[in-house]
Amino acid sequence: MACTLAATDGLTIKKIIDDGSEFRSHGAATYIITTERGVDGVSCERLRDINGVRSAGAVRTVSPTPTLLALPAGTLPLHEATRGFLPLLGIEARVAQQASYVISRPAADQLSAESGSDLATSNGVAHVDALYEYPDDGRNSSLLYAAVSVAPKEGRFDECWIQVWPLMDAVPTLLRTTLSASVRPDAKVRISQLNSRLGERYDGLSLYENRLTRYASLAGMALGLCIGALSVRLRRLELAAALHVGVSRAALTTQIALETLTSAAITAALCSPVLAVIAHSAGSVNEIGIFVTEMEVVLASSIGCLIGSVAGTITVRNRHLFNYFKAR
Incomplete structure (x- = not known):
């Protein structure tokens, strides 16, 4: 039962973490300020130095857009962005070079382009440094079908994007x-907000502190206390008989405590692999914390069982031996 409580608490915490990761990966933690040619690129990039800001970069539309010779009847929207903007597209900043493009996967599919290929445009040949994924999941669709080139951060841009977590x-x-x-x-x-489909906020700390399983350790201790007391009650005839033949109460209590601790150690050893798998599935950053939280439940249950069994042993009386015999 202690393993079940611990595993339930671990899975609850994992769900909170997974929901937060989904919130962030779908762009709900990315915010945009928009004003035509009113954003300072240098100031936008400096936001990355603030604690909690994961990425920050500025972007602007390019007009007129160069015509792609492969699309004579249409154009591929082109944006210029500072290098700090690329991580917001899932691309390492060092990948893309100036005078080259990173393009969205749908655009690449239509153009039969891939990372490392070249595109013929009305302004000459443009090299494709990388492709970026931009899911159609409810987020701002301006970059769903587009190309982005790297521009110096000194200048004016239309938007500043930041991801905060x-x-x-x-x-x-x-x-x-x-x-x-x-x-x-x-x-x-x-x-x-880049994507408001998942709501405006996600307060993971509040969800963690108010989760239904936050009392799993107390429940485990209470359960262990009952199990420990019940295990002694079922053996009270045996224990009273031991007292009757001269075994000291201290020795008997020590024996029960050692038996309980051995049982608790075996339970913890059997639970640990399962709990470790649950913790590991939440990601390497969180697995130690989740595993410790899970094991706290197991430990609390073991302590409760020890207290219950020792307290039960102390209440066993030699003079009640006959009563225990009749009630068996």
């Missing part, structure tokens, strides 16, 4: 610090 209330204030001094007070400035 864990979420913080200061995001709007941080984004507004990226506005250029030339932006007029009455300029249209919009702050939005």
Whole structure:
């Protein structure tokens, strides 16, 4: 039963972590400030130095867009971005070079392009450094079918994107610090969430602290206490008989304590592999913390069982031997 409680608590914590990862991976933890040519690229990139900001980069549309010779009837929307923007697309910043493109997977499929290939455009040949995944999962679709090239961070951009985790209330204030001094007070400035489909916030800490299984250790201790007391009650005739033939109470209590500890050690050894697998499935960053939390439940149950068995042994009386015999 202790293993079941511990595993349930571990799976609950894993679910909270997985939901947070999904929230982040679908762009719900990415925020955008938008104002035409009003974002300072250097200020946007500096946001990466703030604790809690995972990535930050500026992006702007390019007009007119170079025509792709492979698409004479249409164009591929082109954006210029600072290097810090690339991690927001799942691309390492060192991959892409200036005067080259990273393009979305749908665009690459239509153009039969791949990483390392070249595209003929009206402005010459453009090299494709990498492809980025941009799921159609409810997020802002501006980069779903597009190409992005790296531009120097010195300059004015249309948007600043930041990914924040864990979420913080200061995001709007941080984004507004990226506005250029030339932006007029009455300029249209919009702050939005890249993907609002999963909700505006995800408070993992609150979910963890208020999870239904947060009392698993107390429940395990109470359960262990009952099991320990019951195990002694079922053996009280045997224990009373031992006292009757001269075994000291101290020796009898020590024996029961050792038996209980041995049983608890075996239980912990059997539970540990299962609990370790659950903890490992939550990711290497979290597995130690989850495993420790799980083992706290097992330990609490063992302590409760020890207290219950020792307390039960102390209550056994030699003079009640006949009563125990009749009630067996």
